Amino acid sequence: MSDTSDTSDFDSETESERIGLEHGAGGEATRKLVAETLASGFGDPEDAIVGLTGMDDGAVIPVGEENLVLTTDSHVIDPPFFPGGDIGRLAVSGTVNDLAVMGATDVRALTSAMVIEANYPVAKLERIADSMAATCEEANAAVVTGDTKVMGNGEIDGIVINTAGVGVAPHVTPDSAVEPNDVILLTDSIGEHGISLLAEREGIEFGSDLASDVKPLNDLLARALEVGGKNIKTMKDATRMGLAGALNEIAEKSGVGIEIREERVPVTSDVKGAGEMLGLDPFQIANEGVAVLAVAPKSAENVLDELREHPKGENAAAIGKGIDDHHGRVVLDTGIGSRYLREPASEPAPRIC
């Protein structure tokens, strides 16, 4: 039987290459799938400033004299209503933030495409739509076009919302622009979205303060850009793969090292406690209203002061700097020694955003 078993092994191997949950987690497996399968047939348009190959938070293309930023995200979060927010607030905030961290704090328009399970209660849809409208108002953004599809029971679980958005960026702040000595600023404490969501799923209560950080950041980042201008090199929201994922991505794309002082990274005691109970590291888990900035040293203090004066930036901190060493990697100074801060291999749980 050994002759035929070789063939059947080969066959089953070929046929068994299948999508796993890790392919949707936004990390290494996702990037490999996109590069080798989904994007392999596409070249960037000649005039693209940041194209598909940039794999950034958004693409940047010229339209007339303007830099148009374009981004898309599908939101599959489970449960759709959670402490601190819901799928509607998440969808708008996620897209607004992807635009804003590319430099497009001026959000010109959003789209909203919903795929809804048959029998979904209209009252829940109303809550979601109201939440989207309120978040749009907060972000000075508007949904200008949409699409609605219904799939049968058992064909989709609840609701999936895709939001795409366009904005205009006078100064583009891509992942790839960090330089040695740039100061790394963080706009808020980390871990609240992912840890509160997983605590909710586990049915564990940790006190009333543990809630998602989901919020639009374009107003905050616009203030930073007013003060820092082109000295703000890179901005990135630390979403699916957490702060560790965001820092590793900008280090790798910029070809620099990044050194982070752990004690400077704000983490609330609620997040620390809940993270320990759930076995989750706040560095490795999703945020939905927290951004990282890399700022030239001469502007860093002014930008930090400006962030802290804004209600969404009260907890902002300078957490580290770019270094001309350990290129492409993130070094975490724990106070008692140094280690590489790695991005998580996959999301701690599916459908977190």
Added chain:
Amino acid sequence: MSDTSDTSDFDSETESERIGLEHGAGGEATRKLVAETLASGFGDPEDAIVGLTGMDDGAVIPVGEENLVLTTDSHVIDPPFFPGGDIGRLAVSGTVNDLAVMGATDVRALTSAMVIEANYPVAKLERIADSMAATCEEANAAVVTGDTKVMGNGEIDGIVINTAGVGVAPHVTPDSAVEPNDVILLTDSIGEHGISLLAEREGIEFGSDLASDVKPLNDLLARALEVGGKNIKTMKDATRMGLAGALNEIAEKSGVGIEIREERVPVTSDVKGAGEMLGLDPFQIANEGVAVLAVAPKSAENVLDELREHPKGENAAAIGKGIDDHHGRVVLDTGIGSRYLREPASEPAPRIC
């Protein structure tokens, strides 16, 4: 018990308002859901040229000196591979066509956001990605940014692809611009997409010529605009609700009547035959590569000639005209009499696009 039954009736009525398949069909039920629930909290941006309330194929907003057109669609078609195309070709064509019929035949960029079922074969994804790339090449378009999410088995059936797109329209051709005496042109024979898909689902074979019409139309419509310029008032692709749906929508939004000569509307004998066997009216079923144009009389013949010279417009025909009567309605002259051509109440089957 009558006192309490009143209350429980009220409760159950409130709780039982639920989404049905008709809410995703693109017709009256969808428009009502969007107007009363999904869009009720949104106002159009002050500078919008065509906003959410226009409920057109895309929105139009100014960016610098340009008219930026923005559109989105989620594709839930079942099966994802069908005669004449697949979900990848459909996603790119659908979004390119929504841009093109607003006047943005110059497609600046597309997004692609996939939600994939865990265990989906990578080989199928490769076929879909290759098809998207090939269709982009045909349309001179490019996917510049994307998103990938994975849901568990039983949480989503196969794959859903959302494509959003942006384009620039020197001259905007909204649904609302038809005037009396404008000539109604149709770019191709109708019914092929919907009827071939449903025949495939039913397992019925009607000969090798019955296949979806799915294709990008921006090259064809660019030629029409070159010849017709501003004399082309309105363009619309006759998708989910068929030619009947598209004509009713432009008649209603333009506040004119539209008169159609049935004998002039090209329908292949395959579509006629299959439609009769399946009990489907070609006027009422989805097309994915057929557009309607309303053209001022003085340019109509030139535009029609130009369409016919293009491989995608060989079957183009002048099928009727705008009239200053029966405002908001479509009159079908059958040769033996006249009747109103109504839009379908709902899709003949879910997940047709």
